[in-house]
Amino acid sequence: MARDEGGRGRDHKHEERDSEFVDRLVHINRVAKVVKGGRRFGFAALVVVGDQKGRVGFGHGKAREVPEAIRKATEAAKRGLVRVPLREGRTLHHDVNGRHGAGRVVLRAAPAGTGIIAGGPMRAVFESLGVHDVVAKSQGSSNPYNMIRATFDALGREDSPRSVAQRRNLKVSTIQSRRQGVEADASDS
Template identity: 35%
Template sequence: MSNEIENKSQKVGFSLADEIARSGRSNYPGRGRSGGSRGGGPRRDSDLDQKVIHSRRVTRVVAGGRRFSIAVALAVGDHRGSVGLGTGKAGDTQMAMIKALRMAKKNMFKVPLTSESSIPHEVWAKFGSAKIKIMPNGGRGLMSGSSVRDLVRLAGIKDVTTKILSGSKNRLNNARATIKALRQIKSRIPLEPKT
């Protein structure tokens, strides 16, 4: 008797899953690949590009000895003005990268760009001991280094000069200072003359 129930439940489960997969739609509004109550459709993350900024092995000391894990900092961007930075830590590199990617997507924001793929004005920011200055450079291309270059390129900015003003070699702090600077960029709004 119990075998019959198991066989029937497996058949029902497979047929329902097959039907949903075959049709490409779910019968429940708001669920499934497409046709949800709010427009539906699959999430399109394929246009996002990612770059590992920093990866290192970290250690936690416990009573039984040392526990090793991997910490990863990852940047994500669409080359059209959106960029984000995330960190993740796990026992293996793959899981740490998945966590960092999830956080980076969650932290994404839009950077206002000019028509020449530059920034409208100069900005600078400080995070920890890292100081970053980002300036539009008038048609000379991307002049940058370190993790700053990766973030600026992922954001789609093609015509800036960046300068690391501090002596900090910490790639993660430089990346966080860059994100802080990019968040300060305001779109150029024409000012009305005072009367």
Template identity: 45%
Template sequence: MAYREQEGGLLDEVIGIYFHTKVTKGGRNLTCAALVAVGDGNGKVGLGYGKASSVPMAIEKATGEGRGAMLEVCRVGDTIAHQELGRHGAARVLLKPASPGTGVKAGGTVRSIMRVAGVNNVLSKVFGNSNPLNVAKATMNALRQMRSREEVQRLRGVKVELRHPQAARPKREQPPEAAKGPAEEPAEQAAE
């Protein structure tokens, strides 16, 4: 579904709408539930699940819950910091960083969360249960487990080398002898 901009510069996207019916002696009671991803498009994202008697009220409740449960996504450029596997129930979601220009290679649920989080290049794969609610929670668990390079260095007490698809790599200069062409034999070996 399309995402919309809220007050305060936040984006929200409805991932799913669910209808529940309870049969009672007096008839049927219909309730609605909504799953909504909320983010600022610049590294913050939250997930909300709201239930109400009507769809707009359920979306509003879910949006409010998502705003209150926002977390910071560790990013390098416009992708995630490192590979991570998130789990919830029987669903497992693998997230991998991607090179610039790759785009969001993901299913609908993961794509919605990445879009509102501002992650533009990422690869993902869902294993096990593909229920949108479980996949969304597994994706959020994967994002919650991410650590920045500085945090890993502090926790381990050692310097960590940055190897990442979007890391700025200095250009290697060619040695002067390699630039000339084939190497000539030294004069001593030629005399023998």
């Protein structure tokens, strides 16, 4: 009896630890292998996982059954989480381009209240990441795998003022004041 309670407790803790992540199924691909007795179906799942606080990852899983493919993809996504710096916890610090293969994406920071303006797979990435305001455009390939990899390429190029200041041996306030000056000049012209 005590063993059952201990087992349930462990499972409950496992659920609590995993509950911090939000996972989104982006795409399922069904493939058929023709064999002597007919067709054998297999499934490939593409999943995006994030904590909605600046960490996000994606994974790919293949199996004979859909739930198993999703489970494998989710585990792969959790293993490959990356941290993305966000401005005020709601948008990107600067505009950035990304590419993977024939997939190209443009991500632009947006003012508060804009919302997530992005298509399909990119929307899943931003919702899992915790971004509230962003404008994104996919150019080139509409293949979900290439779009997601291009989006992650772009997010990997995202820099925060703190990391830029550290790299240049400057103060964060210096970089922020330069940014304010550039924004003011752009609005004047």
